[in-house]
Structures are given as structure tokens and as C-alpha cells.
Amino acid sequence: MDSSEITLEAVPSVSEIPAADWDACANPAGASPMPATSFNAHSKTAYNPFVSHAFFSALEASGSACARTGWGPRHLLARIEGEIAGILPCYLKSHSQGEYVFDRGWADAYERAGGRYYPKLQSSVPFTPATGPRLLIRNDFDRDEIGTALASGVVALCEMTKASSAHVTFAREAEWKFLAARGFLQRTDQQFHWRNQSYRDFEDFLASLNSRHRKAIKRERREALASGITIHTLNGSDITEDAWDAFFAFYMETGSRKWGRPYLTRTFFSLIGESMADNVLLIMARRNGRWIAGAINFIGSDTLFGRNWGAIEHHPFLHFEVCYYQAIEFAIRRGLKTVEAGAQGEHKIARGYLPQTTYSAHYIADPDLRRAISEYLKRERAYVAEAGRELTEAGPFRKTAEPS
Known part of the structure; x- marks a missing residue:
């Protein structure tokens, strides 16, 4: 389909999106437990409970993630001929709490320079540092086309809401690369996961x-x-x-x-x-x-x-x-196959949990702030990669020659 047929809409509550439509995008029927190796491999990804309609609904209906707590829903929908083809879960935020990807230093530096960092847009599962899909796209639509529309849409939403930035956190690596190709800055960090x-x-x-x-x-x-x-x-x-x-x-x-x-x-x-x-x-x-x-x-x-x-x-x-x-x-x-034990904690290594890279992508509206953050992230990515190598080498597993 031609991208001109895609329409975008931001809605203020997950309750305005039918559960069947949301889940058809987030956890497509028939998904098998195979990791996505490219952005177009969504149909082979595993079921993730955190991106389900039920989980987002519980967060919002309970008053945990709502405007009063600084998480104002602005879920971005991409429609084709009225049908929901893709969703970017998104919140307009007045702070940086409950995210586990820390940008308070960016906010402080920008505000010392006279800028206004908040509000910002946050595409994540609130209070949940677990990797999962963020560009939620139905299997029967062109992922590149819908993904590009959602990426462009969140940039436009920044301007409409006067947000300084948009942050897509704990994304899958393929989405991270996809968003980088569309102008987002790349950030990495690490967690500790156990592999079966x-x-x-x-x-x-x-x-x-x-x-x-x-x-x-x-x-x-x-x-x-x-x-x-x-x-x-x-x-x-x-x-x-x-x-x-x-x-x-x-x-x-x-x-x-x-x-x-x-x-x-x-x-x-x-x-x-x-x-x-x-x-x-x-x-x-x-x-x-x-x-x-x-x-x-x-x-x-x-x-x-x-x-x-x-x-x-x-x-x-x-x-x-x-x-x-x-x-x-x-x-x-x-x-x-895996146990993800949440954020941080090098003490997990001794218990068999090894470093795993996590990925986030960031759109920064101000070009000066963007340049400064871009330079910082280059150094940070190198540090995270080296730390991961060293920590993996120091892991608790037997070397081949050691008797059991």
C-alpha cells in the first residue's frame, strides 16, 4: 500500500483501543518462541505478557500509569482504511521516574543551558525494564512502511506536544537499528539473564x-x-x-x-x-x-x-x-529458554545470570543537545560492550577442562 493511505492518531487511553486490535499488533496469533533476527521477523517472535492489552489496561485503570502520576497516555495508532495496522505505546511524561534508562543527566544539562526538557515522550512499558517489541505491527501489513510511519509520527507528536524528545526504551535490537536508520540516537545498557x-x-x-x-x-x-x-x-x-x-x-x-x-x-x-x-x-x-x-x-x-x-x-x-x-x-x-531478572545487579553473575545488552533509541529535538548526547552515547556504547565482555569472562561456568 502507498504510505499516503496511512493515517496516524494519538489516543489518551489504552481503553480506547479494542483489546483484539491491540493484541493482534502486540502478540500476533501463532507467534512461535523464536527471536526476531531482523525488523521484518515479527511474526516469529515470542509471546510477551508486558505488551498485552491486559497489562497496559491494568496499569492505566489502576491509576498506576496516568496523567496524575506523570504518565499521560498518548498511544500512537497507524491506520489503513480505518483498520489499526500498528501501535506505538507512548506516554507524555513530566519526569524521568519508573523508566530504568536514566536520562536525568541530560535533563539537568539541558535545563542549566536554559532549555526545557519536560515534557518528553516515552515509548515503553511503565515501570518494567524488560525487552520487548515497541513498534507493534500486525503480521499482514508491511512492517517497514508501518514502522516508518510510527517513527515519523512520534517525531511529529513531539512538536505537537512541545516535548523535548522521544525515547523508545528496552526495544528489540532490530527495532533499535530500524529507528537509528530514521534519525534516532542509539543507546545500550546491560542486564543479567539466565539461559537454559x-x-x-x-x-x-x-x-x-x-x-x-x-x-x-x-x-x-x-x-x-x-x-x-x-x-x-x-x-x-x-x-x-x-x-x-x-x-x-x-x-x-x-x-x-x-x-x-x-x-x-x-x-x-x-x-x-x-x-x-x-x-x-x-x-x-x-x-x-x-x-x-x-x-x-x-x-x-x-x-x-x-x-x-x-x-x-x-x-x-x-x-x-x-x-x-x-x-x-x-x-x-x-x-x-531464559530468565530475565530485572534491572542492574552484578551480584547475579555468581548465580548463573550473564550480561545481556539492552537497547534504546532516542529522538532529541534540539540540535545542540542532540550533538552532545550523540557524542556521549558513542563512549557509553563502547564502555557497555567492554564491560559485558569482561563480566562474561568472569562468569561462574566451568571451563571445558575442569572436572565436574
């Missing part, structure tokens, strides 16, 4: 580690449960409102210490419990008849995504058991 090498069970995974790390993990797992703690995995209908109440108390306690004001409301958890419980895994710790700690995970077709953790009692190594080792055991049982 067709392990039979947790012991088989341990056998792949060198003896020092293998012994350390066994000791940590023993000591984590030494105080009479039991671990429970809850999924689907097993997750009751009582369990959500307990988990929310953990989330508030830990979130208040880390961020001052936790991002997600109690209603958010009830909503995802209603709409996507089969894609949720709560790993909960219990002692003396009450829940004392827990972690929430989301289940994709090939990936377990670890998200929030919290506790009201603190015991040695319990965080590692609940967040890392239990996640690995679940992934092995389910035959999942």
Missing part, C-alpha cells in the same frame, strides 16, 4: 558451574531456609486476594525504602489477577504460618520475567532463593 542449556533439573545446572560457585549456591539455598521457611509457587487460580494483600505489603515495604513512593497501586495487582493470572507466577516464602517475602514473575512463551520483590522479614540469602534459584527451577520445569 536444556538442563534436566537444577542439579544439572549446578554441574555446569565451577566448584566454588556450585558449593556457594548449595550453601546459600540451605541457609535461606534454615529458619523454618517454606517456599510456595502460586500461579493462576492459586493466587488469591489474600496472597495479593501479602505481596503488596512486601512491595510497599521494599519500594518505600528504594524509591520513596512505590509506583504500582494495590488495584493493579487485583486487575492482573483477574485478566492474566495464568501468565503470573508468585514465588512466596512462609514462616510460622504467615507470608514473609515474595517475588512476582510474568510468564512468556519462552521467558520468565522476574519483576518486583519484597519482604517483611529479612533472612540471609532468602532474596537469592526466591528471586533467582526458584525462577531457574521453574524455567527448567517449564522448558523456558
Whole structure:
């Protein structure tokens, strides 16, 4: 189709977009768990729970991501003959909180120079540092054409909203390259992911580690449960409102210490419990008849995504058991390829989680700010690449010659 037939529209709520249309773009039916190797390989990507209509709806309907909290929805739609062909999830933001790709230094420098950095546009899943598709395009449309229209559309939306910039964060590498070819600056960072090498069970995974790390993990797992703690995995209908109440108390306690004001409301958890419980895994710790700690995970077709953790009692190594080792055991049982354990944390390397590059793309309207950021990002990309190589080399896995 000729690109002149594409019309663009920004809508102020995910509720204005039919769930079937959104999900047909975000998670096309029949998607198989194969990584996209090029921008045109979307039909072979895996199911990602974070880009589902249900997840965005829970964020917005619960008051977690809304104009009042500084996340004003401006979801960009591309239509052809009235049919939604593509979506760029997008928010008009008045701050840089809840993003995990840090641009506060850019904002401070620009404002010291007399500029106005906020508002800005943010294409991401709020409060969720997990890689996934950002240019959501139906399988039966030309991806280059629709993707180009969405990229041009968010630039035009910057001008319309008087935003300083547009940021597409935790994008897939193919989208990162696609947007770079259309004038966006390229940024990288790293997380730590666990890869399933067709392990039979947790012991088989341990056998792949060198003896020092293998012994350390066994000791940590023993000591984590030494105080009479039991671990429970809850999924689907097993997750009751009582369990959500307990988990929310953990989330508030830990979130208040880390961020001052936790991002997600109690209603958010009830909503995802209603709409996507089969894609949720709560790993909960219990002692003396009450829940004392827990972690929430989301289940994709090939990936377990670890998200929030919290506790009201603190015991040695319990965080590692609940967040890392239990996640690995679940992934092995389910035959999942990857565990993504969230943002940051080099301590994850000793637990078998290795560096993985993450990607974001940035449109900066002011040419002077753009030049300064471009130079900075060249140096940052080189640093991230070198750090990833060094950290991978220092990983806990056995060298070929080491006996098991």
C-alpha cells in the first residue's frame, strides 16, 4: 500500500483501543518462541505478557500509569482504511521516574543551558525494564512502511506536544537499528539473564558451574531456609486476594525504602489477577504460618520475567532463593529458554545470570543537545560492550577442562 493511505492518531487511553486490535499488533496469533533476527521477523517472535492489552489496561485503570502520576497516555495508532495496522505505546511524561534508562543527566544539562526538557515522550512499558517489541505491527501489513510511519509520527507528536524528545526504551535490537536508520540516537545498557542449556533439573545446572560457585549456591539455598521457611509457587487460580494483600505489603515495604513512593497501586495487582493470572507466577516464602517475602514473575512463551520483590522479614540469602534459584527451577520445569531478572545487579553473575545488552533509541529535538548526547552515547556504547565482555569472562561456568 502507498504510505499516503496511512493515517496516524494519538489516543489518551489504552481503553480506547479494542483489546483484539491491540493484541493482534502486540502478540500476533501463532507467534512461535523464536527471536526476531531482523525488523521484518515479527511474526516469529515470542509471546510477551508486558505488551498485552491486559497489562497496559491494568496499569492505566489502576491509576498506576496516568496523567496524575506523570504518565499521560498518548498511544500512537497507524491506520489503513480505518483498520489499526500498528501501535506505538507512548506516554507524555513530566519526569524521568519508573523508566530504568536514566536520562536525568541530560535533563539537568539541558535545563542549566536554559532549555526545557519536560515534557518528553516515552515509548515503553511503565515501570518494567524488560525487552520487548515497541513498534507493534500486525503480521499482514508491511512492517517497514508501518514502522516508518510510527517513527515519523512520534517525531511529529513531539512538536505537537512541545516535548523535548522521544525515547523508545528496552526495544528489540532490530527495532533499535530500524529507528537509528530514521534519525534516532542509539543507546545500550546491560542486564543479567539466565539461559537454559536444556538442563534436566537444577542439579544439572549446578554441574555446569565451577566448584566454588556450585558449593556457594548449595550453601546459600540451605541457609535461606534454615529458619523454618517454606517456599510456595502460586500461579493462576492459586493466587488469591489474600496472597495479593501479602505481596503488596512486601512491595510497599521494599519500594518505600528504594524509591520513596512505590509506583504500582494495590488495584493493579487485583486487575492482573483477574485478566492474566495464568501468565503470573508468585514465588512466596512462609514462616510460622504467615507470608514473609515474595517475588512476582510474568510468564512468556519462552521467558520468565522476574519483576518486583519484597519482604517483611529479612533472612540471609532468602532474596537469592526466591528471586533467582526458584525462577531457574521453574524455567527448567517449564522448558523456558531464559530468565530475565530485572534491572542492574552484578551480584547475579555468581548465580548463573550473564550480561545481556539492552537497547534504546532516542529522538532529541534540539540540535545542540542532540550533538552532545550523540557524542556521549558513542563512549557509553563502547564502555557497555567492554564491560559485558569482561563480566562474561568472569562468569561462574566451568571451563571445558575442569572436572565436574
